[in-house]
Amino acid sequence: MKFLKNLLNIKQERKLSNLTLLDMAYVVSLLPLLVMLKAPMVLFMSIVLAILIFKKTPVSQKLIFFIFSIGVIAVYLSLYGAFSFRGLSRLKLFLELLVYILIIVVSMQRLTKEINFYLIISPFLFLALSLFFYHSITMLIYVIFEVFVLLWMILAHRMSGDLMESFRSTMVMFMYSLPWVVVLFIFFPRISFDHATYGFKGEIQKHTGHDGTMYIDGNALLVLSDRIVMEVGFDKEVPPASKLYFRGSTLYIDKKDHWEPLAKNSQDESRFFYPTNGIKTDYKVTLYPTQKKWLYMLDVPGMTIEDSLLNSDFISTVKKNIDEPMHYAASSYLTSSYKDTLNSTVYKASTYYDKSQNPETFLVAQDIIKIFHTKKERLSAITDFFKNQSLTYTLKPDALDINRSTDSFLFDKKRGYCVHFTSSFVTMARMVEIPSRIVTGFKADKSESLNSYLAVKGKNAHSWAELYIDKHWVRYETTATASNIDLDNQILATKNKNKNPLLKKINLYLMYTKYQVETWILYYSHIRQLQLLNYAKNNPKFIIIFVITFISLIILSFMTIVYFKRPSYSSEALAILQPLLKALKKRGYIREKDTSIHQFLLEYIEKNSHQVKHVETLKKIDILYEKILYSGDDSNKTKLELKKSVKSCLKLQYQKN
């Protein structure tokens, strides 16, 4: 802050020319567009910049023509391949071309060192154009900064290049505008056109731990990443931890080293009925680029998301891979089972197993079949068997024998994580004649939630089993059968728990803030507007909170305005004296510009010598003022004493009045 103040003070002394102010405006407005410029255009801009730095006089017409030619070549090379007349119908390309043309024109005019109308308005055009290309929190912050700086430059131009004074005026004007911006943003009517999808993708990294297949060998997708896959905002509170299963895909076919879904066609029929048991919960999801087609919904989905397909297994997909953040509203019934009928394909797939592949498990299964006759009993028997095998949940399992993976896991290695548990459990369930399948997706961690916000991370990727019992698909958490948890895992878990809980909390709050900003600012829409109004209608308390918040904003703006509008004095001591000088002015004692404080006070004292106490205090003030200003005593103690003396002097004056 002090550095900035110093910088501004330095600038203030020399006052900036209109051309420098314009240059500053260009730097700020061009910065976001620099990221999208192609190399030839960057080179072109570097040449122009070099000429501007090294040539202090206006350049000749010949050089301007030369620069123009280089610019045209740079545009041609930048858009080579992408450019065609047909391409102009693509808005992004058209805008890119506009940016390039504007850069060339501005460069040519700037080289003449003459300010014309077009040079003045171009920074605003660059601002408007850059808004087409970016839509993120970073850009939101930058846009506010950019708007502020452009206003600052306009005011600095009007105030003869005085940066410090214009900064103060900009702050005042900005704060005057802020409450209006907030009100307009919330209440300005929106329409429900879709948010345009053009612009730069940027994000190509996938943020998921879920895949359409489930490997159980070395290719197993074990993602311990803390990167957020999706953020969920519940309309009410976050459901209990045991219900936070986000459904991804269903796998039926055992391919030894991995499990696969059914062939496409057999699952393509749309889901036209939804479960009615369970608590209905509504929520909104922000899904980050996964480069996959799955949309995730809480188990069990209660609706089909717009522009997506929900198949008979309640798996939701979109046509194209998700390569940019996607926002969707969803609704689910929080239940662990739902009624369903099995068609022949699904029945066949969910009961198939190769008995030669895992003979040891098969033998145990045969025993269970002999002893237990109902599916529930058999399920209970498998659970007991798993528990008796003393299986260990570990994120560092030993490699299984892929040719007999279930046997290898249950009888030899006995160490694994969700995929190994689920794979073995489903295999054994099928062996005891319970149709079963694997569901992969995410099991969110409730400790990553705040209010109605829940963050789902890559490390929350999970798999579980679904068993068909009594005409219902029933979710079964297979890792619950583990008898032990690996020491390393425990240490890791404890470490994670104890590792800077404050940091974790701060991180969560930051994520929450980011999510709220995205939800309520970046993706604020007609629907949100209606939602807000409806909520306000039903909650008078909310209206009161809203009004109080708004009034607080106005007060904050007002305080900032008062702070920046305050007159600036040559010294702090003089600022302290101001209330006294104002009071004396009211009484008709006006200090002339050339009169020193000492002289002014002496004159006053002479005329009012009969007011002994008042005069004594004024004398003290005079001494203290001189002490601060001329004896180099600018300690806080002396300043405080001066303040007190001024106060007591004013008090005496009021008493007298």
Add this chain to the structure above:
Amino acid sequence: MLKSLKTFIQIHRSIKQHATLFSLIVVLFIFGLFLEAYMHDFNLVYITLFFVFSFAFSAGPIGVLNLGHLKSTFEPSGRLFTNQEGVISVKITNISNTTSWSVILYGEDSSINIPKVKEDSSLVVQLPYIPKKRGFFNYENCYLESRYPLSTARLTLPIKETYRGLVFPEPKGITLESFLNNEEKYYGEEKEFDGLKEYDGTQNITHIHWASVAKGELSVKHFTKETETQNLLFDFYRAGSNDEARLSQLCLWVLECEKKYLAFKIDMPKQQLDSKKENTDEILEKLAKY
């Protein structure tokens, strides 16, 4: 609060607002942003749009307060002569506790740029003015103008006061020196050193230049004028061919006499003006009013 509002309304009433070209640009910019935001549901564009709109909206009261706290009064100006550039002095006082920026003072046919008027202070600015004829004149229709803060509006604050001044005749004609050279009678003790000449025995020995004697030469000081006249009298009718020419001539001589501290008299029709009885301004005023 109410008092401030009342003051603001009063100020607002006294100021006239005119849209500028930049207001059209702002409207176009807002419209463009509106289309961009509305068609594509871009909240960042909405935010920019609302900021621009709010700035344009708040620029009004800010501009009004910037100009409205200025009080202007005419100050006694210097002498004004017909067809000669003079000045009209205007005192501008800022009665608020904030600085006023970017103000232009417009006179009848000139303007002065005032970058800032500091809070609780005043300054005197001088407007150039070339009067066309002598006599009393009214200087009016002056106003303060400002485009602060965004150049979107031209705010004008008229100065209601009218300045009543007097324009003296245009000082022109032959110089006093030429006049005196042509006069038969010389006036005063006037010696104007012209240079050194060689002594030929005829010159006054008091004019010998002793410094040159020391160098071995004998030079005398030569003066263009060595006159001695007791009375300097200007006659109105002899001063020119018509009244205006006469007044201009007399005005020139009066000013030259003032400059040289010479006493003079002017024989005017029906009256005589005497520099020992009246000061120069009074004499000039009489010439102006003739």
